[in-house]
Amino acid sequence: MKITASNHIQRLRRGVFHDLLDKKRGLAAQGHALIDLSVGSPDQPPPDFVKEIIQHYSARDDAYGYTMGALPSFNQAVATFYRERHGVSLNLDTEVLQLIGSQDGLAHLATALINPGDIVLVPDPGYPIFEVGVHIAGGEPYAMPLRKENGFLPRLDEIPTEIADRAKMMVLNYPANPVTATADQTFLEEAVRFARRHNILLVQDFTYSELVFDGKQAVSLLSVPGAKEVAVEFNSLSKTFNMAGCRIGYMAGNAHVIKIMATMMSHTQYGIFLPIQKAAEKILIDGSSFIAQQRARYQSRRDALVTALADAGWNITKPPATMYVWAPLPPGWSSVDFTFRLMEQTGVIVTPGNAFGREGEGYVRITLVQTEETLREAAKRICTFLKTAHIR
Numbered sequence: 001m002k003i004t005a006s007n008h009i010q011r012l013r014r015g016v017f018h019d020l021l022d023k024k025r026g027l028a029a030q031g032h033a034l035i036d037l038s039v040g041s042p043d044q045p046p047p048d049f050v051k052e053i054i055q056h057y058s059a060r061d062d063a064y065g066y067t068m069g070a071l072p073s074f075n076q077a078v079a080t081f082y083r084e085r086h087g088v089s090l091n092l093d094t095e096v097l098q099l100i101g102s103q104d105g106l107a108h109l110a111t112a113l114i115n116p117g118d119i120v121l122v123p124d125p126g127y128p129i130f131e132v133g134v135h136i137a138g139g140e141p142y143a144m145p146l147r148k149e150n151g152f153l154p155r156l157d158e159i160p161t162e163i164a165d166r167a168k169m170m171v172l173n174y175p176a177n178p179v180t181a182t183a184d185q186t187f188l189e190e191a192v193r194f195a196r197r198h199n200i201l202l203v204q205d206f207t208y209s210e211l212v213f214d215g216k217q218a219v220s221l222l223s224v225p226g227a228k229e230v231a232v233e234f235n236s237l238s239k240t241f242n243m244a245g246c247r248i249g250y251m252a253g254n255a256h257v258i259k260i261m262a263t264m265m266s267h268t269q270y271g272i273f274l275p276i277q278k279a280a281e282k283i284l285i286d287g288s289s290f291i292a293q294q295r296a297r298y299q300s301r302r303d304a305l306v307t308a309l310a311d312a313g314w315n316i317t318k319p320p321a322t323m324y325v326w327a328p329l330p331p332g333w334s335s336v337d338f339t340f341r342l343m344e345q346t347g348v349i350v351t352p353g354n355a356f357g358r359e360g361e362g363y364v365r366i367t368l369v370q371t372e373e374t375l376r377e378a379a380k381r382i383c384t385f386l387k388t389a390h391i392r
């Protein structure tokens, strides 16, 4: 019997992360001292009170049934978080939907809204699920280049009118993975005007909403007047609160889109484990001081890495947000060649920029999920490599 993947799945190529993983396993088996700065999984735990709540509820016999979706108190906590941190008011019943992580939600949103042939405007470089979700749904991604000279914002005026008119969705992600940029109010207002003009749903991934440095704040798309008519925003507890393995996030905004998603998910999901929901709602309400610590930690790590690389002659602009450094390679290097040779020769693992799209060529993404000391050691190895390696 020959079983083949669906046409949509056949269009997906194997992600570079798996190639990196194979190589990493091989090098680890040979005893190399690896420093993994590739995957954006937080290295620190959530605060103790989160772990205590999970322990407390896990010990209860009545905690193991299906939750069938969000507890009302979870939606209430999301609304409190949005009001207090982003000045946005949300209707608990119609404008919030709990998700098993924003990744899962983003993948399902395309399935819920996109028909074969529909165009979706996606950032390039961008987090892979934006494009992959569209492929899975049978739609056509259209890349919006994010370039340094434009502050890594898409040039909406350069999108051809016939493409804009056929597009059903536009995905934005600010603060951005991998390019680390933030979007200001002016750009978000322009995006809302563009969406209204062309009848496009704006989908903003706000996963890094709190990891912003130098005393700045990220702007929620939902705070723009009129945005709820044309937009939904995804957020997550994974990065902000070091709860990536707990798999909990949510979307908020346009009530009609939330209803479509909720209908679909009522068939595909039976809700998140109760102890996780309880812990999540507590930290959404009481997480401000933890967020301040998180920002300070990543900011110090950013400074340690960028300074150590600059001392050795590799000057990289400090990222304003996220948990990444988006590093332009010295001229002549391809991002894949740099990544694999760096890994073989030094044990430092980064992600080649082209894993995030064509426009990522010439860059690598370095993740700040190690201590300052380890990041300095990584910088030392990288600099030795740059001095000794020859471009092929």
Ligand SMILES: Cc1ncc(COP(=O)(O)O)c(C=O)c1O
Residues within 6 Å of the ligand: 040, 100, 101, 102, 103, 104, 127, 173, 177, 205, 207, 235, 236, 237, 238, 244, 247, 248, 249
């Ligand atoms: C931009 C972006 N969105 C979503 C996710 C996934 O978040 P979650 O853990 O909520 O699924 C990530 C994880 O790296 C990300 O970088």
